[in-house]
Amino acid sequence: MDNRINGIRRVIRALRVSMREAEAIMHEQINRDEDCTFVAGDVMKMRTVMSGLVQERAALGDTDPIVVASLFVPRRQPTPPRLRVERRRLVPPREVAQA
Numbered sequence: 001m002d003n004r005i006n007g008i009r010r011v012i013r014a015l016r017v018s019m020r021e022a023e024a025i026m027h028e029q030i031n032r033d034e035d036c037t038f039v040a041g042d043v044m045k046m047r048t049v050m051s052g053l054v055q056e057r058a059a060l061g062d063t064d065p066i067v068v069a070s071l072f073v074p075r076r077q078p079t080p081p082r083l084r085v086e087r088r089r090l091v092p093p094r095e096v097a098q099a
Contacts, residue, residue, distance in 0.1 A: 005062045012053050012066055019046050 022043050029036040 005057065005060050008053050008057045008060075009062070009066055012050065012057070015046055015050050015053070016066075019043060019050070022046070 022039055026036045026039045026043065029039065
């Protein structure tokens with residue numbers, strides 16, 4: 001039974017990576033205003049297979065999370081952290097008049 005769970009986890013991990021790659025291709029096609037129905041259909045098929053694997057995995061009693069390294073690449077460069085500027089006084093402080 002343990003080998004079956006490990007096999008399912010391995011397939012789910014590979015399927016997630018394939019889905020992310022397909023979604024990235026689909027987003028690129030959308031940005032170029034191209035037809036993406038073929039890739040979108042493939043993603044839907046992968047989701048159907050994923051759903052079946054998740055149900056089978058749950059039936060076998062596996063509840064541990066499956067971690068997949070993120071392949072997300074940000075579109076914008078991160079902004080550099082703002083430097084904290086110390087405020088300066090342009091006029092010397094007033095002296096308190098002594099009585």
